[in-house]
Amino acid sequence: MDRKQVNTRSHNISSARATVVLLALLMLGTSGCEFLGLDGSGGQQAQNAQQAQNPGANQAAQQQAATASEKEEEEEYERPEYPDQVRRNPFLPDLEIFQPKEQLADGDVRPLEPLEKYGLGQLQLVAIISEVAVPKAMFLDPEGFGHVVKEGDRIGQNGGTIADIRDNEVEVREITDEEETQTRLTTLELANDELEVRQEEGLSDEEREALRRLLQTDEGRKAVQESFDRRAPGAAASERQQNTRRGGLPPRR
Incomplete structure (x- = not known):
């Protein structure tokens, strides 16, 4: 048991x-x-x-990840470079709006503008409208007709364009070679006895606006031309002598 x-x-x-x-x-x-x-x-x-x-290691890892992400963004972004000729004054109007670039098909011939039929020596600068957003000038051709131009318009027989319109002169840029790589600047001055529109001349805003509108129409240009023709005979004769000294500028008809 x-x-x-x-x-x-x-x-x-x-x-x-x-x-x-x-x-x-x-x-x-x-x-x-x-x-x-x-x-x-x-x-x-x-x-x-x-x-x-x-916890410190976790925060350090998060900071490293954020820093790496920022560095990648900085490396990916490259600030573009803008040449000086691209920069424009934001307070002035874009001339391409008023005069778009010409688009010609292959083989097409661009028609000449009125002032391209004459050399610069045949044209006479008779009026300037300055102190406005788009300055304008008025030239008389050998036939006595007035033509209002602005910066960028074509003028002369050497591929010239209006480069600048100042208070009492107009600067024209012409092409001097067939390859269109060489240019020259010619300054056409406004004669003392011609018409110049400036703020300090005492014209009111209404008068300036009326004159600006006047020069934009054919009738207005003819009226300005007639006002020059109605000047004193002595002034007209003096002007003809002055034109002769300038190298054969034709007198007004």
């Missing part, structure tokens, strides 16, 4: 030990899976715990 009781007790103890070992293995396996993140949440928990333990 004693031996049977001892065997039974030993068997019970062995079963209890086996049960304890099995439970320990199960607990160890569960905790290991959580630690390795096999259950889907342990890895994130470990990462969060690591970030909580070292």
